[in-house]
Amino acid sequence: MACQQHNPANTLVSTTPNHPSTSALTEQNKKIVVDFYEGVFSKHQVQTYSDRYIGTQYIQHNPYVADGKAPFVNYFTQYFKEHPDAKNTIKRVVAEGDLVVLHVHSTQNAQDRGEAVVDIFRVEQGKIVEHWDVIQSIPAESANRNTMF
Template sequence: MKKVLLATALVLSIPTLSSVQAADPQSTVRVKSQAEQNKNIVVDFYEGVFQKHEVKAYSDRYIGNQYIQHNPHVPDGKAPFVNYFTQYFKENPDAKSTIKRVVADGDLVWLHVHSTQNSKDLGTAVVDIFRVENGKIVEHWDVQQQVPKPSANKNTMF
């Protein structure tokens, strides 16, 4: 019985997120504010690069000095990113990527994107994940899946 009471007392003494928020209501605002800031950074960067094709300007503004790339087709670093996508958009001037959903949690921002090379392309469903540090994008992952012509269901990928 003593062990149960001791365990209960320990559990009850651990502050929960809501009790921390009640003690410091500004802590929640700061967390949300940072996630919102990170979302804004990533969305502005993404639209600048993948809609406007202004690769260098938006990369200079938003990519950190140390940029880790997990896409196996693009080398690490800001300059390789700029070179790769500048060439890509020269070869695919009608390419665009439309953001369908954005989620942020702390330093991570996820984008659900429909990417096409031209108006005839069904495109690719992409989930891009960015890590933001001190207002700069410092790391990127992505997962891609081609949009099929026939689908086994009536749902879209977006």
């Protein structure tokens, strides 16, 4: 079976005002996710930013949080009551199409070394509809001189 090469000249790109280009949509999705993340995880305004940005159908892949907006709001409202000094600093943002990836330094208080977090969000029609994360504790010692950020 012959392998067919993709010819970029055969790709159609819509430039009509009602259909934003892929790069414009990607940038819009980045802004949505960053504003959501800073609102929830830096300002601790869980309900306000969840109402603004989480879709009616929200799929959660973190095993400690159930699907849906209400479970997200309940979980993190309680978390910030228990950890009022929690701080989350976005170190990197990478986006392509409907996916936005954040590399984050998360701490519970000023004495905490914290965790390196990679959060992946899927955005659909201006709303966050799906989330994955990978979380790794920052060790006291490292085999190299590089940081996790």
